[in-house]
Amino acid sequence: MDDLYYHVDGELVPADSATVSVRDRGFTYGDAVFETLRAYGGDVFRWDAHAERLADSAAALSLDHGLSDAELKRRVDETLRANDLDDAYVKLSLTRGVQPGKLTPDPDVDPTVVVQVKPLPPGGTASAPIWDDPATLQTVKTRRMPDDALPSQAKTHNYLNGILARIELRVADADEAVMLDEAGNLAEGATSNLFFVADDALCTPRLDGPVLPGITRAEVLDIARAEGIPVREGEFAPDDLRGADEAFVTNTTWEVRPVETVDGIDVGGGPVTTLLRRVYDARVERDHYDGAASDERDHYDGASAE
Numbered sequence: 251m252d253d254l255y256y257h258v259d260g261e262l263v264p265a266d267s268a269t270v271s272v273r274d275r276g277f278t279y280g281d282a283v284f285e286t287l288r289a290y291g292g293d294v295f296r297w298d299a300h301a302e303r304l305a306d307s308a309a310a311l312s313l314d315h316g317l318s319d320a321e322l323k324r325r326v327d328e329t330l331r332a333n334d335l336d337d338a339y340v341k342l343s344l345t346r347g348v349q350p351g352k353l354t355p356d357p358d359v360d361p362t363v364v365v366q367v368k369p370l371p372p373g374g375t376a377s378a379p380i381w382d383d384p385a386t387l388q389t390v391k392t393r394r395m396p397d398d399a400l401p402s403q404a405k406t407h408n409y410l411n412g413i414l415a416r417i418e419l420r421v422a423d424a425d426e427a428v429m430l431d432e433a434g435n436l437a438e439g440a441t442s443n444l445f446f447v448a449d450d451a452l453c454t455p456r457l458d459g460p461v462l463p464g465i466t467r468a469e470v471l472d473i474a475r476a477e478g479i480p481v482r483e484g485e486f487a488p489d490d491l492r493g494a495d496e497a498f499v500t501n502t503t504w505e506v507r508p509v510e511t512v513d514g515i516d517v518g519g520g521p522v523t524t525l526l527r528r529v530y531d532a533r534v535e536r537d538h539y540d541g542a543a544s545d546e547r548d549h550y551d552g553a554s555a556e
Contacts, residue, residue: 253265254333254367254368255329255332255333256268256329256364256365256366256367257325257326257328257329257332257363257364257365258270258362258363258364258365259362259363259364260325260363262328262329262332265366268364268366270345270362270364271348271362273348273349273351274345274347274348274362275345275346275347275348275349275355276343276345276346276362276407277345278351279353280406280407280408280409280410281311281313281345281346281355281406281407282343282344282345282346282362282406282407283304283307283308283311283313283343283344283404283405283406283407284304284341284342284343284344284405284406284407285300285301285303285304285341285342285405286339286340286341286501286502286503287300287326287339287340287341287342287502288338288339288340288370288373288502288503289330289335289336289337289338289340289367289370290336290337290372290373290374290534290537290538290539291336291337291372291538291539292330292335292336292538293327293538294323294326294340295373295465295502295534295537295538296465296469297323298319299465299468300342300465301319301322301323303405303463303465304322304342304344304405305319306403306404307403307404307405307406308344310401310403310404311346311404311406312355313344313346313359313361314357314359315344315346315359315361315363316359316361317344317361317363322342322344322363325342325363325365326340326342326365329365329367330367333367333369335367335369336372337369337370337371337372337373338367338368338369338370339367339368339369339370339503340365340366340367341364341365341366341367342363342364342365343362343363343364343365343366343407344361344362344363344364345361345362345364345407346359346361346362347359347360347361347362348360348362370503372539373505373531373534373535373538373539374531374532374534374535374538374539375528375531375532375534375535376535377531377534379504379505379507380503380504381425381504381507383510384507384508384509384510384518384519385424385425385426385498385499385504385507385508385509385510386423386424386425386426386509386510386511387424387425387426387427387428387439387491387497387499387509387511387512387513388418388419388422388424388426388427388428388512388513389427389428389430389488389512389513390415390418390419390427390428390429391418392411392414392415392418392427392429393429393430393431393432393437394411394429394430394431394437394438394459394460394461395411395460396431396432396460397460402459402460402461402462403457403461403462403463405462411429412427412429412440412441413440415427415429415440416440426439426440426441426442426499427439427440428444428488428491428512428513430488431459431460433485434487434488435455435459435485435486435487436455436485436486436487436488436490436491437455437459437460437461438455438460438461438462439499439501441501442464442499442500442501442504442507443455443461443462443464443466443467443499443500443501444491444497444499445467445470445497445498445499445500446486446490446491446494446495446496446497446498446509446517447494447495447496447497447520447522447523448490448493448494448495450480451479451480451481451482452471452474452479452480452481452482452522452526453481453482453483453484453486453490453494454467454471454481454482454483455483455484455485455486456483456484456485457483459485464500464501464502465502466500466501466502466504466505466506466530467500469530469533470500470506470526470530471483473526473529473530473533474526476529477525477526477529479522479525479526488513491512491517492512492513492515492517493515494512494517495520496508496509496517496518496519496520496521496522496523497509497512497517497518497519497523498519498523498526498527505527505530505531506523506526506527506530508523508527
């Protein structure tokens with residue numbers, strides 16, 4: 251699709267001419283929050299959860315933008331309709347807006363709101379993943395910033411931490427960076443949450459560390475508990491991931507992506523990853539494509555989901 255339209259400050263404009271002011275604080279300081287969304291069948295997956303996280307991110311920055319969740323959703327829906335898109339990547343950004351050029355923000359906010367979209371393949375049980383192959387991961391030297399430096403649970407436009415981590419991958423030619431916390435424990439990927447299976451339990455770093463509370467992460471944990479898969483949220487060392495029985499990463503766009511290698515060590519997917527992917531797809535089918543997801547669910551037996 252060539253002629254996309256974006257939603258900028260309440261108006262639909264051609265993507266090629268969509269602009270914000272050079273004095274916008276989102277541009278000058280990264281003083282902005284955003285959500286990456288995925289639309290299936292014309293509607294956003296888990297909008298309420300995304301809206302809540304966006305509100306939490308804004309609160310962490312003391313960004314009182316005054317816009318309701320319903321108004322933000324209206325702009326997202328309007329952008330999808332204008333582009334005739336049922337299945338799409340959506341990025342909703344909200345900045346503190348244009349203010350005088352000083353670091354301390356003014357309490358009065360006239361926010362800038364931007365909705366960007368691009369087409370994606372449909373999801374659900376008949377879908378093909380948007381990634382070509384399982385992910386290769388590489389542990390990087392760039393550490394995840396601690397909460398007392400920048401709130402990790404706030405999804406802001408200040409993404410230099412993740413950018414520096416991804417730059418390190420140029421040497422390793424890996425797909426995703428594994429970032430550690432200050433103590434050297436697993437935190438998250440540059441743009442994803444980390445999962446691995448050990449001793450028949452699904453393991454993932456807990457949220458009281460510098461870990462973004464991913465919407466897909468929460469969905470996967472909900473599926474695991476519903477399927478009777480033991481879940482361990484805790485502190486884990488890099489060797490725990492390297493020596494796992496299977497591993498995968500999650501984010502809104504990738505959904506559930508199996509991991510092939512970690513630091514060059516073969517890990518691969520497995521029955522738990524396969525089951526979680528199938529049930530995730532079934533939920534998308536049920537909620538967005540009127541599919542009979544319940545007929546396609548597998549059940550975990552601790553050994554095989556094939």
